[in-house]
Amino acid sequence: MDKRYIYADNAATTKVSDSVLKAMMPYFQDNFANPSGLYSPATSAARAVRQARADIAKCLNAEPGEVFFTSCGTEADNWAIKSAVELTGKKRIITSKLEHHAVLKTCEYLQTKGFEITYLPCPENGIIEPEELKKAIGNDVAVVSIMLANNEIGTIQKVSEMAKICHEYGVLIHTDAVQAVGNIPVDFKALGVDMLSLSGHKIHAPKGIGALIVRKGINLPSFIHGGKQEVGKRAGTENVPYIMGLRQAILDATTDTEKRSEYVLSLRERLIDGLLKIEMTRLNGDRDNRLPGNANISFYGIEGESLALLLDMKGICVSSGSACTTGDTEPSHVLKAIGLSDEWAKGALRITLSEENTIEDVDYIVEMITEIVAKLRASSTLWKKTAL
Numbered sequence: 180m181d182k183r184y185i186y187a188d189n190a191a192t193t194k195v196s197d198s199v200l201k202a203m204m205p206y207f208q209d210n211f212a213n214p215s216g217l218y219s220p221a222t223s224a225a226r227a228v229r230q231a232r233a234d235i236a237k238c239l240n241a242e243p244g245e246v247f248f249t250s251c252g253t254e255a256d257n258w259a260i261k262s263a264v265e266l267t268g269k270k271r272i273i274t275s276k277l278e279h280h281a282v283l284k285t286c287e288y289l290q291t292k293g294f295e296i297t298y299l300p301c302p303e304n305g306i307i308e309p310e311e312l313k314k315a316i317g318n319d320v321a322v323v324s325i326m327l328a329n330n331e332i333g334t335i336q337k338v339s340e341m342a343k344i345c346h347e348y349g350v351l352i353h354t355d356a357v358q359a360v361g362n363i364p365v366d367f368k369a370l371g372v373d374m375l376s377l378s379g380h381k382i383h384a385p386k387g388i389g390a391l392i393v394r395k396g397i398n399l400p401s402f403i404h405g406g407k408q409e410v411g412k413r414a415g416t417e418n419v420p421y422i423m424g425l426r427q428a429i430l431d432a433t434t435d436t437e438k439r440s441e442y443v444l445s446l447r448e449r450l451i452d453g454l455l456k457i458e459m460t461r462l463n464g465d466r467d468n469r470l471p472g473n474a475n476i477s478f479y480g481i482e483g484e485s486l487a488l489l490l491d492m493k494g495i496c497v498s499s500g501s502a503c504t505t506g507d508t509e510p511s512h513v514l515k516a517i518g519l520s521d522e523w524a525k526g527a528l529r530i531t532l533s534e535e536n537t538i539e540d541v542d543y544i545v546e547m548i549t550e551i552v553a554k555l556r557a558s559s560t561l562w563k564k565t566a567l
């Protein structure tokens with residue numbers, strides 16, 4: 180990307196880091212062998228995949244046999260939910276309206292196949308009370324799917340408390356931890372979930388690699404049928420370079436997480452404080468229990484999309500609402516779920532910082548947003564109506 184850009188859309192994707200790129204390179208040409216082969220380059224590729232599985236497991240406090248590689252976070256979410264309903268034979272799924280489309284659309288699809296979906300209510304701070312799960316759960320539930328950290332408003336859910344409730348009822352629980360891994364400590368055993376999704380490209384690995392962590396003893400049905408890869412549950416020749424990239428990204432992301440988070444959090448606080456100085460502006464999602472790099476702010480009377488497009492002209496990459504809804508005129512489903520009116524939801528901007536951002540970046544972003552918001556409001560009929 181052009182050097183003059185300030186990239187502040189890290190919840191959409193991240194740049195592949197130097198260490199990840201370096202870890203991947205040998206497996207494109209020097210050792211491109213299929214890990215299933217019998218010759219030594221093949222056994223060396225198989226060894227690399229084995230090592231990656233073991234190292235990723237260790238970083239997340241899971242066991243190597245619990246790690247299954249997938250093509251992305253979306254695939255991991257699909258697999259977890261579709262296989263859980265198949266495994267249990269039960270007809271109800273509990274989730275929330277805050278989930279990523281990878282979970283929501285999977286549930287909507289299953290609804291067309293006769294499954295019942297229960298959505299847990301969510302208060303304005305974006306954090307679901309485990310008490311709500313207690314009220315909704317029953318022996319008829321196949322799986323509960325609640326994300327660990329939200330991709331739009333960054334709020335962190337009380338997943339370990341929810342896992343305890345699920346286990347009292349013998350119900351499986353899945354968590355989408357795509358945004359959480361690398362940003363907050365993620366301990367698979369301590370969380371107590373049965374399944375956990377993650378993705379490479381949100382943590383400086385390439386797009387097109389992810390994993391589903393499945394608790395030992397759960398015999399999840401196969402998702403892709405074919406060869407013996409991933410013990411036959413997810414067939415297809417292993418993407419060795421990307422698996423090695425994911426390994427490196429997770430090693431990097433789980434080293435010094437706290438130190439990095441502290442720095443990113445200080446930038447976020449400076450950004451939020453700066454933006455909330457603009458009148459008729461609100462922070463979406465809990466101020467404290469959110470990802471260190473996430474600021475989601477609504478500016479009343481304007482459209483977040485126009486703001487994002489004008490910021491692009493100033494060399495700033497951010498997102499309106501959520502990247503997945505760019506081009507949509509519908510306000511974000513997450514902002515609606517926490518009770519925002521259409522007017523407030525439409526004025527939302529998501530800025531997601533990483534350790535590559537600086538104080539100068541933040542100050543420039545605040546300055547440009549302040550300027551552009553004033554300009555947009557000057558020509559906004561909604562703003563004029565409010566002012567009267």
Ligand SMILES: *Cc1c(COP(=O)(O)O)cnc(C)c1O
Binds near residue numbers: 252253330358387389
């Ligand atoms: C990005 C994202 C996904 C999808 O991951 P892909 O690897 O892009 O398929 C799923 N859930 C959340 C919370 C995400 O942020």
